[in-house]
Amino acid sequence: MARKSFMYAALEAVQSEMQKDKNMIWVFELTPPVASTPGRPVINLEREFGRKRVVNTGIDEYWMAACVLGAGLAGSKAATYIPYQGSMMPFELIQNEVGKLRMKTGGDAEMPVVFVIEMTGQTPGFGVQHSCYEEDTYYAHIPGVRTVIPSNPTDAKGLMHASLRSRDPVVYLYAAGLRDLIEDVPDEPFETPLDKAAIRSEGSDITIVGSGAGMPEVLKATEELKKAGMKVETIDLRSLKPMDTETLVKSVQKTKRLLAVDQSYYTLGPAAEVIARVAENVDGARYKRIAFPDAAPPASPEMFLWMRPNAGHIVGAAKKLVG
Amino acid sequence: MARKSFMYAALEAVQSEMQKDKNMIWVFELTPPVASTPGRPVINLEREFGRKRVVNTGIDEYWMAACVLGAGLAGSKAATYIPYQGSMMPFELIQNEVGKLRMKTGGDAEMPVVFVIEMTGQTPGFGVQHSCYEEDTYYAHIPGVRTVIPSNPTDAKGLMHASLRSRDPVVYLYAAGLRDLIEDVPDEPFETPLDKAAIRSEGSDITIVGSGAGMPEVLKATEELKKAGMKVETIDLRSLKPMDTETLVKSVQKTKRLLAVDQSYYTLGPAAEVIARVAENVDGARYKRIAFPDAAPPASPEMFLWMRPNAGHIVGAAKKLVG
Amino acid sequence: MSERSDIPQKSQDDLPAASSATRRIFLQGLAGAGAAVSLASKAAWANGEIGFWAKDLSNDQLIHMYTTIQRIRWFERTCVDKMLTEPGYRGYNHFYVGQEAVATGVSAALKNTGGLMEADLVYSTHRPSGHAIAKGVDVKKMAAEYDFRATGLNKGYGGEMHIADKSVGFMGADGMIGPGPVIATGSAFAIRARDSKQVVVNYGGDGTYATPQFHSTLNNAALLKLPFIYVIENNLYHQYAHYSYSVPMKDIAEAAKTYGIPGVVVDGQDVFQVYNAAKTAVDRARAGEGPTLIEAKTYRYYNHWGAPGAKPGELGAFGYDPLAITSFRPERELRAWMARDPVDISRNALISWKVFDRAKADEIEAAAKKEMVEAFAWADKQPMCKPEDGLKNVFVEGSVPPRQFG
Amino acid sequence: MSERSDIPQKSQDDLPAASSATRRIFLQGLAGAGAAVSLASKAAWANGEIGFWAKDLSNDQLIHMYTTIQRIRWFERTCVDKMLTEPGYRGYNHFYVGQEAVATGVSAALKNTGGLMEADLVYSTHRPSGHAIAKGVDVKKMAAEYDFRATGLNKGYGGEMHIADKSVGFMGADGMIGPGPVIATGSAFAIRARDSKQVVVNYGGDGTYATPQFHSTLNNAALLKLPFIYVIENNLYHQYAHYSYSVPMKDIAEAAKTYGIPGVVVDGQDVFQVYNAAKTAVDRARAGEGPTLIEAKTYRYYNHWGAPGAKPGELGAFGYDPLAITSFRPERELRAWMARDPVDISRNALISWKVFDRAKADEIEAAAKKEMVEAFAWADKQPMCKPEDGLKNVFVEGSVPPRQFG
Numbered sequence A, B: 001m002a003r004k005s006f007m008y009a010a011l012e013a014v015q016s017e018m019q020k021d022k023n024m025i026w027v028f029e030l031t032p033p034v035a036s037t038p039g040r041p042v043i044n045l046e047r048e049f050g051r052k053r054v055v056n057t058g059i060d061e062y063w064m065a066a067c068v069l070g071a072g073l074a075g076s077k078a079a080t081y082i083p084y085q086g087s088m089m090p091f092e093l094i095q096n097e098v099g100k101l102r103m104k105t106g107g108d109a110e111m112p113v114v115f116v117i118e119m120t121g122q123t124p125g126f127g128v129q130h131s132c133y134e135e136d137t138y139y140a141h142i143p144g145v146r147t148v149i150p151s152n153p154t155d156a157k158g159l160m161h162a163s164l165r166s167r168d169p170v171v172y173l174y175a176a177g178l179r180d181l182i183e184d185v186p187d188e189p190f191e192t193p194l195d196k197a198a199i200r201s202e203g204s205d206i207t208i209v210g211s212g213a214g215m216p217e218v219l220k221a222t223e224e225l226k227k228a229g230m231k232v233e234t235i236d237l238r239s240l241k242p243m244d245t246e247t248l249v250k251s252v253q254k255t256k257r258l259l260a261v262d263q264s265y266y267t268l269g270p271a272a273e274v275i276a277r278v279a280e281n282v283d284g285a286r287y288k289r290i291a292f293p294d295a296a297p298p299a300s301p302e303m304f305l306w307m308r309p310n311a312g313h314i315v316g317a318a319k320k321l322v323g
Numbered sequence C, D: 001m002s003e004r005s006d007i008p009q010k011s012q013d014d015l016p017a018a019s020s021a022t023r024r025i026f027l028q029g030l031a032g033a034g035a036a037v038s039l040a041s042k043a044a045w046a047n048g049e050i051g052f053w054a055k056d057l058s059n060d061q062l063i064h065m066y067t068t069i070q071r072i073r074w075f076e077r078t079c080v081d082k083m084l085t086e087p088g089y090r091g092y093n094h095f096y097v098g099q100e101a102v103a104t105g106v107s108a109a110l111k112n113t114g115g116l117m118e119a120d121l122v123y124s125t126h127r128p129s130g131h132a133i134a135k136g137v138d139v140k141k142m143a144a145e146y147d148f149r150a151t152g153l154n155k156g157y158g159g160e161m162h163i164a165d166k167s168v169g170f171m172g173a174d175g176m177i178g179p180g181p182v183i184a185t186g187s188a189f190a191i192r193a194r195d196s197k198q199v200v201v202n203y204g205g206d207g208t209y210a211t212p213q214f215h216s217t218l219n220n221a222a223l224l225k226l227p228f229i230y231v232i233e234n235n236l237y238h239q240y241a242h243y244s245y246s247v248p249m250k251d252i253a254e255a256a257k258t259y260g261i262p263g264v265v266v267d268g269q270d271v272f273q274v275y276n277a278a279k280t281a282v283d284r285a286r287a288g289e290g291p292t293l294i295e296a297k298t299y300r301y302y303n304h305w306g307a308p309g310a311k312p313g314e315l316g317a318f319g320y321d322p323l324a325i326t327s328f329r330p331e332r333e334l335r336a337w338m339a340r341d342p343v344d345i346s347r348n349a350l351i352s353w354k355v356f357d358r359a360k361a362d363e364i365e366a367a368a369k370k371e372m373v374e375a376f377a378w379a380d381k382q383p384m385c386k387p388e389d390g391l392k393n394v395f396v397e398g399s400v401p402p403r404q405f406g
Ligand SMILES: Cc1ncc(C[n+]2csc(CCOP(=O)(O)OP(=O)(O)O)c2C)c(N)n1
Pocket: B030, B059, B061, B083, B085, B086, B089, C126, C127, C175, C176, C177, C178, C204, C205, C206, C207, C208, C235, C237, C238, C239, C304
């Protein structure tokens, strides 16, 4: 156990799997697989495993993903880190090939592959393409691909181990906004299940559901609401595909209030699916969504920060829903 | 007024707009802009407007879409017909450029452009990539692009006129499964609004919502249910972005029962958004979704046809929901 | 089937059994003739890069090549006839007939056994029958798959356009134009990373040239010196458009220059030329010297898809294709190419080299035909898929919930 | 700023005012020297394709080019210093300093007025300041945009990486690497379709070569003979990797051969060489003869993004860039390139041609500096954006509903 950053925790899992499997490859561009954290050895996969297994490519994210898929099909474990600037470039390949190959071949295709898809840090000033945080929906609609989205360093490590060990292809959504999170993370390998939501707080007044980079504000709001006396059940989706309906439904059966929070655009954001699943299974509950408006993020910090959901918004909406 | 096929009705609108605007271009690949219908002149845009304005390209749907966007930015009206086999190839361009350019430039960018995105005919036997019908969600999540999905020849024409006259970029989802529909369609140009759902049947027992290629089965089910005495309100979404919340909410406020039907995959299909919007605004209603399972369509007709939602499924679910 | 005019059959039949040396001379003549007749194969021949590797093949291997050509031919002719005569038949096909020498020549240079970790790997296209059969895929299971049977190669999930069999290194057909080649380079990357001696072959039509992935494929293969071979089967058309609609030069192989890799044009109707080029490329790739782009000039005898314009029992489709609205292939072009039929070319060569005689050649053809008729008959008796199995094979384990019932 | 050693300044000052003829001779000398010093510009020079068009320019035009270089230089130096000295300053930049001659030389060959339907159109990159200023974009509005002000060029919605101004044919910066060039060919297609005489220029870094869209761009431009010019600014690095990581050849311009279009290498530090190449390409495009690929060899004096490693008041960034973890630019390389500074090269040439004297050159520089300090000062006083306006400019009309409050 030691304090580890989000990236360090994730790369620690990659490093351990690469040490175990001499065939495994890692493909990157501009984000070198390097991480350090106080008091722990620096991880540098390129140096440790050499350029035949860890390759720095040109600006061609479609190829990066294709390379990983092809490696998997050829029987080698493989993963790539797609930086947020290119996060949608390989989309068609993952949607139309990765997501369909098992069905298409009646199970013949081997795909021990992981696509780490970075989502923007939603940095104010970066504007439409570099602050968008919208990939969750696109990837989660694909059948045949598991889509996970860790929200803290521990899950980052556990989900990375589970993803790399899974024979199903996994899209691992990496929210760059969480880079600065540091917490105690076990040193030894461990797996976090690829299909289970996590209950971050138990309560009976309201269910608040979030994911990924939305979680820090959701947790902040949870604390505030609890201080104000509300019994809040807070769920971190953690896996978008498959989505853990059972945990969601059980919770709302109890609370009868559901507030679903997205960092992403309102229309067809994950929160829509959360509400729809619950509404199909629970009668008489009340629902509310919080999301980024259906607008690409403008560069101006004044506009952008006003549009981005935050703890204050969540607290306000929760009070309205319960009150 | 004359009987016109879906394609004929759509191309009639394109032809009329191209006659009015000498700068307008049309880009295609493998689906020539040609249509005939009994008793009407054959439409052949390539012959009528020449290869400088109507171009047949190589297999590069990303370029086709980029060409149209670039033409629009340069001040020319432009449209392309992307065949279903390549329907996701230009996705990143539409998502990351078309959908963001107006916001990005503070309104400087001109985009009088239409992307006709064909969706598969869901032909049994064609399998994972050629029967998928899944593009609606991907495109409808994009802000800054209007996404429409006509379900009959009349709307095909009216929405095409409206799309081509709009200064907003429009994704016009063309469900190839509707190719064989023929009905009376006015000869003169007319516009169907880009943001209004259509109420296809009025009733007070249940609201059934569908779109695009799902509509024929939805309408068949509606007739059956009406014959069985149920008062069915049937809504054709017609526009996915923006989605006409008002029409949906008003209807369910009345019926308190919502059955949302997708041809597309369950998770994060348009029906999820339909339910979520209504659930946020109507208390005490009951909800059900019908959709293709979260699985790429297998080739075997036995499997595929069993998985595809049909009128029988809709009738059954409606009875359960109301009963 | 027409005979090749430039190889005097009768007199060759009288020669003594061909030694390696004489065979080599014939091959050179054959190759040269092919080049002169129909190809601008300067890239291939001017630099003397192609060795006459077919000279080293045993008679068994040569006969295997001829047999493969016939098996592909009759697999497909059996299928065409079924489509034309059995209205209830559900299979469809993108027929490969006319192009058989390409897949056969390439696979003859590959290792086709040992599974994923040892066999050479082949990525196919939407036109896969020939590639699959040449690689060693079971034709009975293929026939069953084409009709979506539960015991088909891919359990009925795939159909023609999606067959795959990793046990022989046949990585699969693909309904998309574009992604296949880049995915194939990924396999080559993994192979290099694990220090395996395998090579990866990707087939692509002339239509793949215009895709953005074409550049990615060659650029990354060249930069990383991957054990990768891109075989372009230039059959002059992509769907209903001539390749000049999407390719600005005559020989697509010239695109190799940008990447500093060999670009070779071969006569795709001549299995020995194809083999020669493939062998050179495979040796190069195995030696760690990087990728090769091979352009095989060839032609398909049927229309893009299905059997429009074809007649039962007749080779080739000369009739109307309702899908070819704006552009269709001239009948004379088709007849000119059929005059250089891959079956005839290989058959005549092997007869002239005394590898076999006409009787043996006919016997091989008859056996191929019989095998295929039986394969499709077997397929007809296979069980249909169970509807609920559509919920399987989404993930490795389990099945997804049904959602169509509400 | 260092002086160029190969042009003896003092003596040139004493020459009579340069005529077209003498200017041409100097230009030839200059061009040849540039080529010999740092370039393998065989593609450009061996075939004698480039005319010395700069000889035809009036003194006013030449002075305008020099002025433009200085205006770009000081726009950015003012911005760097702001970033380094004002902790509250919010603007960021991908600095273009070092590359000024490219945008200046290209825009000098273009028509920059008349709006969307008449001006030549320029597509820019994530490194847009130089392209924009050379095209005639208002620097005050740019400065305001960089700090996200409501009165900025794009009303604060864009920021540096997304500036656009169609009124002068500046089609905009783009934060993505890949899509820009194909979109630009779409504009060229529309122009051809409407029989306009406009041409389209697309700028792209060496990093754009590896993108799949690179192939689409050149292939479609060549096939359709579009009035299109692709200017590759090869500054040797894409972000933190040398271009040899993604390009298998020395000169990217060689990629043009596949498409049968001219591929030209020019000295990107020499505005007159750039102008010569651009003028040839523009004439060709306007005449309906199709596209050209121009590769300008150049270098940026700052790191990829922002001002890490730079010091206030000093030109260039020699310090550590924390983002360049695995690969960074050697200081000696940077110093070697700064020895061939575009400001010095143009200044010395114009002095030697008697277009102006040193005093005038200094005056121009001082005026540029003053203009830019004032522009940024004006920007500082502009109003901030209104939060709610973030809901506008999604569609042409109206605004979208807020969704963040629940
Ligand atoms: C991305 C994509 N766009 C379009 C198609 C439709 N399509 C199927 S085959 C084909 C032509 C392919 O031509 P070529 O590569 O020359 O192969 P051939 O059919 O001649 O063997 C096209 C356009 C497709 N499958 N995928």
